[in-house]
Amino acid sequence: MLIVKKFGGTSVANAERILNVANRLVESYKEGNKIVVVLSAQGDTTDDLIKKANEINSNASKREMDMLLSTGEQQSVALMAMAIQKLGYPAVSLNAFQCDIYSNSTYGNARIKSISTERISEELDKNNIVIITGFQGINRGGNVTTLGRGGSDTSAVALAAILNADLCEIYTDVDGVYTSDPRIVKKARKLSEISYDEMLELASLGAKVLHNRSVELAKKYNVNLVVRSSLTREEGTIVKEESTVEKMLVNGVAVDKDISRIALVGLKDQPGIAFNVFSLLAKNKISVDIILQSIGREDKKDISFTVSTADLNPALEVIEKNKNRFNYEKLLHDDKVAKVSIVGAGMATNSGVASTMFEALYDENINIKMISTSEIKISVLVTEKDAERAANAIHEKFRLDEIK
């Protein structure tokens, strides 16, 4: 089998952990597998480098930031190759230049465009364990780019896709995908399988086991993905096209506290207002999540929507700059909100799911501020302090702790 294995920063944080991972890799290699490893930077390396940069220029160009940060992964891969060699097995490390991992030019958040398999295949043919820098690419001009949050997951999935790997294993500090965050919901249960779509919704809804972009890519190229622990030998969770084992109505409950609500109150009720607001935000690279539009008094209406908290101030700024154009009466915002969501392929065909969810919240006397639904998820916005109680109540209501 050709297996791509990705290990995050905590798994390679020091010499001992690197040797531990090296042992696992050699074990798999000895079983006759061809192995491509994708690594993140060690532990706090990236944060330390950012701190170094900030001491010099807190507003450094993103190009130079990427040039700086990409060194972290290069150190990891070289050290891992040394660890495998120490165990007596052949290994070679490669960076983005060496396997032509081309991306677009969005420094700090680049997207992979193409990867050349030539060098990687050549090294695999030499029976090397091939260790590749995650998180980084180069653009057409030959400048170093980084792929943003969860970038190494994306690197691993992209490599698995292009190499036509039999499996892509994402090793992390949890041992799989759970029905909810175990720190919030005590009865949360590990899933043995989940579909790409469900995982996508869970990732975007704050489960954060895998980054969305990596799952999208896995779905697009039908990559067999497994999420498992780098510390234990647990089986992990398989992410694939269709979850065949557990055809559950609802597969998980996710909580996202990292969002804020913005409301434009008293807008003139004229065509195109909503379009103008959201296209302006899009142009400023601000992603909007739940949207609610309500007709208020007379010919006025309100638009409210959620953004990630990091985008709150930029969003407010850009809206205020265009105050005259939108002609609203008040601009409100609230960062003390949380989104609680349920995800499951089953709910598309079962209209009772939403009402069961709302009932769970009603029983707990939790007020719903906004609602958003899709084929496989339902999200509600609640006050931040109610979020954990809401997640537990919903988890309980759908009996997610029981295998059905």
Add this chain to the structure above:
Amino acid sequence: MLIVKKFGGTSVANAERILNVANRLVESYKEGNKIVVVLSAQGDTTDDLIKKANEINSNASKREMDMLLSTGEQQSVALMAMAIQKLGYPAVSLNAFQCDIYSNSTYGNARIKSISTERISEELDKNNIVIITGFQGINRGGNVTTLGRGGSDTSAVALAAILNADLCEIYTDVDGVYTSDPRIVKKARKLSEISYDEMLELASLGAKVLHNRSVELAKKYNVNLVVRSSLTREEGTIVKEESTVEKMLVNGVAVDKDISRIALVGLKDQPGIAFNVFSLLAKNKISVDIILQSIGREDKKDISFTVSTADLNPALEVIEKNKNRFNYEKLLHDDKVAKVSIVGAGMATNSGVASTMFEALYDENINIKMISTSEIKISVLVTEKDAERAANAIHEKFRLDEIK
């Protein structure tokens, strides 16, 4: 003017020093110069990385070591670009991949083969200060190499040569080339000029201001080299084809304590013995310096020679392994020796120089163990404890503290 400026690790050891160097660069840029900067890794970065590697594998492959170590320079150049940007001036950092600094494949001690000027010229044309990683290259297979000790000096001179720069400034922690090591000879005097050949001899003899390979390269391509301090505004020392200002008999006294003497005693006096010994050492990449061959009793002879102390044990090992072949009676070694040398273009035509040097040592009652001479240098081997006294006596005798 197009100027290549090289700064070593201590000059970029922290944020403050990086900003200090950035200020100097901007100053020169504002005078209308086009500037290419070559940097080493920050302060102890390289040592720290070596330590990290050793924790994992004390016998790591040199390829992976180079992959690891090269990240140090990449961090320096990115941080320097940020510092210049902070001051409001345009800068871009480039690594070996980005300017195609091709080398041979001798990992850890590679030689530069070619550099592409395309990207550098392009960035200079955009009025950028261009900051390039020293010490590193890539081989034809696209693997990262490092250039060994003094590698960043070599990078700088090679870039100055290929870019046809008007000047190559090597910034260091001393303010120029001295008639002797000021820590040893109190009256040592800074030279305003020195020739490539003299510099070459001084470098190989332990003056260590510039690495030999960088001076060889400068000589080959007639690069105007200046050695100056990164801390002061002193003028520095110009290294060029012919020293026109100071046509001195003797230009400097160098002391090298980092050598050891090996003697093969009682060799059979047959043709080819010396050749066999030294070709064996060469094959094992051990450089031999002063060689003395003496005929002893009957048909026996002795061969003694010096090697750098780091090579002492490898040299002894390889000789012992071939004991039967060489058939010597005793293998002796002494690491408590030092080499004291005088260098000067003038001595080639003046036969009195050697005797003046020997007289200085005789006056001080210092015993000479070995002698080696060339066109522009005379070296003597003395007991290590006599080395400083010898250097001072010679410096005094030739009145090197006086400008003639």
